[in-house]
Amino acid sequence: MKTRKNNVFTGTVLSLVMLFTLNLVSYGQTPVSTKKNRKTMTVLNIDAKGVNLDPVQMGNLVRIELEKLDSFEVMDRYDVAYVVEKNKLNIGNCFGKICLVEVGNQIHSDKMFTGSAELYGETIVMTFRLIDVKTATIEKTQVNEYLNIPKELQGMVKLSIHQMFGMKLDETALSYLSKRNSFESATNNPNKERVNLSGPRSGFTVFTGSTAKIITASKNAGGFGASPVMFQFGYQFEAQYLNEGNYQALFEFLPVLTGFDQNIFIPSLTIMNGFRDNKHGWEIAFGPTFSLVPMADGYYDSNGNWHLNNEYPNDGSKRPASISRLDSRGDLAGKASFILAVGRTIKSGKLNIPVNAYVIPSLDGWRFGLSVGFNAKRH
Secondary structure, three states: OHHHHHHHHHHHHHHHHHHHHHHHHHHOOOOHHHHHOOOEEEEOOOEEEOOOOOHHHHHHHHHHHHHHHOOOEEOOHHHHHHHHHHOOOOOOOOOOHHHHHHHHHHHOOOEEEEEEEEEEOOEEEEEEEEEEOOOOEEEEEEEEEEEOOHHHHHHHHHHHHHHHOOOOOOHHHHHHHHOOOOOOOOOOOOOOOOOOOOEEEEEEEEEOHHHHHHHHOOHHHOOOOOOOEEEEEEEEEEEEEEEEOOEEEEEEEEEEEEOHHHOOOEEEEEEEEEEEEOOOOEEEEEEEEEEEEEEEEEEEOOOOOEEEHHHOOOOOOOOOOOEEEEOOOOEEEEEEEEEEEEEEEEEEOOEEEEEEEEEEOOOOOOEEEEEEEOEEOOO
8 A cells, every 4th residue: 555655656746847847848938839920021132322331231231130020030141042043033123012022922931021221412211111922012111211320321220120110219329310400429420529519608607705795895995896796708619539328528628708797807718527418418517717817915904804915014013914815906816716517408400509507616705607608510
């Protein structure tokens, strides 16, 4: 009895092991019926005019992208060449439906894929069609217009095919390759050194803290008798050193004149390292800023009043410690500060409108500003 129970137990375990093994093997395999039921597709040549690939090369490029979809049994290019030669088929100008259906019947292909890539001025028009051989009808048609960027033909083919078969699209790549007014990147602007947002800048700046008090003070006390809010005008130069994906890195050079609306002349030069989001136009930049301002040596008396050194009475008493500060009676001297700026570029057709806000921190009072500029996209 015991032996019989052991045999039943052993048989049950072996059956479970075999069942588990079969399920495990079948889990990692694609059902044979799925592979067998896939439609066959054939790509001959793709008509090419004005682009840097010939019809045969375009056909090979399209074939590669179709094979990546893994949705059809795409005939290999060597098999295509063999069948064409064996059947003595003339496919040199076989781009239309009638010709392709005849060829498809001879080579027993379920689907025929055809199309063209033609250059019209600054636009590459890519047209693809999927033809059902049995019904002699065009199942799908996809037409896309792209910018004339010869090095990105494969990307254009991929986008068109994905869109044609309802696959997920890289919207950023589609924008760069098809929208003329899209923010520039290495895709639609291969020349990474090209300046694209250089142009005039104008706005205003606000002084705070002790600097604002000096500016509003009378000229007799070393002030400027002016408002701490001043107009600015300058010109921004850009030099890109990185232009990939969604981001762009650049150096920005900005000479500016401040205060001439109040008969004050403050020249400055700002050098910033900037990072720009090519997709949305946001930007952040930072770096040193150098300005020329009148500075004078003097001291504060016990009442907190400011005096120049030469105003101290010669009565033998000890003069307070001398310091150098902003003074309208002084001589021009260089002053360096740090600047942090953020902004966004607004697009209107070919017009770029950069809007930037910045801050210059200082122990004498922080300085804030806003500037607006414009330029037209260059080609």
